Amino acid sequence: MKFVGKSHLTTRTITGFRSLDLAFPMFSKTGEVKIGIPNNLPVLAYGAKSMGKTTLCMAIGGIIAQEQGKDIALRSIEGFDAEWTAAQLEAIGFDGKVRLAEGDENEEKNIDSLLKFMRDEDVAVGIIDSIAAIQPEAEVNAKSVVEVQMGRRAQITNKMMRHVTNLSFWRESPIAFFAITHEYKSYSQYEPSTKPGGDGKQYLSRIHIKVGREKWAQDSKYILDDGSFIIKGTIEQFNYGIKGKEFWVFCLANHGLHYGMSAVFDAIQFNVAQRKRGRIVLGEWSHTLNEMLAEAHAGNDEFFQPVVDALQDVYSVQPKKKDENEEE
Numbered sequence: 341m342k343f344v345g346k347s348h349l350t351t352r353t354i355t356g357f358r359s360l361d362l363a364f365p366m367f368s369k370t371g372e373v374k375i376g377i378p379n380n381l382p383v384l385a386y387g388a389k390s391m392g393k394t395t396l397c398m399a400i401g402g403i404i405a406q407e408q409g410k411d412i413a414l415r416s417i418e419g420f421d422a423e424w425t426a427a428q429l430e431a432i433g434f435d436g437k438v439r440l441a442e443g444d445e446n447e448e449k450n451i452d453s454l455l456k457f458m459r460d461e462d463v464a465v466g467i468i469d470s471i472a473a474i475q476p477e478a479e480v481n482a483k484s485v486v487e488v489q490m491g492r493r494a495q496i497t498n499k500m501m502r503h504v505t506n507l508s509f510w511r512e513s514p515i516a517f518f519a520i521t522h523e524y525k526s527y528s529q530y531e532p533s534t535k536p537g538g539d540g541k542q543y544l545s546r547i548h549i550k551v552g553r554e555k556w557a558q559d560s561k562y563i564l565d566d567g568s569f570i571i572k573g574t575i576e577q578f579n580y581g582i583k584g585k586e587f588w589v590f591c592l593a594n595h596g597l598h599y600g601m602s603a604v605f606d607a608i609q610f611n612v613a614q615r616k617r618g619r620i621v622l623g624e625w626s627h628t629l630n631e632m633l634a635e636a637h638a639g640n641d642e643f644f645q646p647v648v649d650a651l652q653d654v655y656s657v658q659p660k661k662k663d664e665n666e667e668e
Contacts, residue, residue: 350580351514352376353404356599358651359587359606360400363573364547365656366581373655378580379404379464380514382504384545386523386535392571392591393551394420394469395428397518399589399597401465402434404516410464413457415441415450417473428596439463446477448496455503461513466504471497471521471537494538501544519545548577554588556605556629557615566633567593570605585656592636600644601636607647610654622647 354361354376366374377400385393398412405412412434429438441454451468458466476492497519504517519541526534535542542548553562554572563569568591575585588609590601604620607613613622620627625646627635635643 346509348380348509350378351380353379353407355400355403357587357589357597357602357606358654359602359609359656360573360589362654362656363575363585363587364578364581365585375655377404378547379407379516380508381546381579382501382508382517382519382544383547383549384519384521384535384541385549385551386521387551388523391551391553392569393520395591395596396549396551396571396573396589397467397469397520398425398428399432401467401516401518402429402432405436405464406432406434408464408513409436410462410513411437411439411457411460413439413441413454413463413466415454415468417447417450417468417475418470420469427594431592431596431598445480447475447480448477451496451500455500455507458504458515458517459507459511461511464513464516466515466517467520468500468518469520471519471535471541474537491538493536494540497537498540498544501541505544523550542577545577546579547575550574550576554605564593564629564633566637568601568633571597592633595637598636599648600641601632603644603647603651604632606651606654610651610656612650612654613647622650 350366352364352374360377361375364375364377368374385397387393401412439457441450441457444450454466454468457463474493474496476496478492501519508515508517521535521537521541523533523535526532550573552572552574554570555562556564556570571589571591573587575583577583588602588605589597590605592598592601604613607622608615608620613620618628620632623646
């Protein structure tokens with residue numbers, strides 16, 4: 341069969357974070373598993389405050405943009421620390437430009453600027469942080485809170501998502517988009533939580549990632565003594581693959597996402613490495629958490645290479661097996 345006209349495939353980027361790459365599996369016609377994060381599908385990332393949503397999206401966005409040699413377009417409504425953001429992007433190897441969509445009190449115009457950047461073929465990633473912080477013009481200019489029109493933020497968000505869907509189809513090169521928002525407890529007994537910005541963002545986002553934290557060990561805290569922490573992502577929705585997969589990335593204090601420490605935690609999760617008497621053991625490679633953190637802060641990437649190599653043969657989803665009666 342043939343498609344006549346402009347058609348699209350789901351393209352992917354291998355991030356190098358093993359559990360993250362394995363969290364978006366999709367079977368090919370031959371039964372082989374396609375891995376890597378899709379780089380042309382809108383992503384909705386949500387979670388409670390200070391879980392690492394922005395850190396995760398900026399890092400993934402930087403990896404996608406760096407692979408294509410292109411820029412990132414960012415609308416940071418909540419504000420950000422430029423020095424810390426630069427450190428996080430440099431940690432994953434990004435050396436391009438971050439185009440900031442800002443400069444107007446009218447948030448509608450700032451979002452228009454973001455979309456204009458995303459139409460440029462030299463931009464590979466768009467990020468808005470966050471939907472929950474969008475302040476419509478009607479709210480800014482209102483003389484009283486009673487004048488504010490309810491639902492205006494949802495209208496803006498829905499229009500933005502429709503624009504993203506449209507431009508991602510007609511661009512020559514893939515465009516990734518990360519819409520970040522918060523997650524609150526729902527007032528309704530029928531919904532587990534609520535996410536500001538209306539329902540349209542959920543329908544038009546092909547991937548939903550719930551962002552939370554993970555402990556290094558059962559008896560440890562969510563934040564380690566040096567300030568490092570582990571981000572846990574759960575794929576709540578993936579239109580073209582399997583949902584419910586989980587991944588983990590290690591955020592090293594004053595550094596950003598760290599490949600080596602992430603590989604160690606993945607190795608534990610996949611039973612490639614074992615915990616033994618306060619040490620992580622993989623064959624002859626055996627070290628304590630403090631030893632690993634010291635090497636990570638020192639920038640010794642070679643120290644973690646045995647763990648990274650051991651993970652390459654790990655697949656959390658096995659290829660489909662051909663039916664014995666099926667003809668070759």
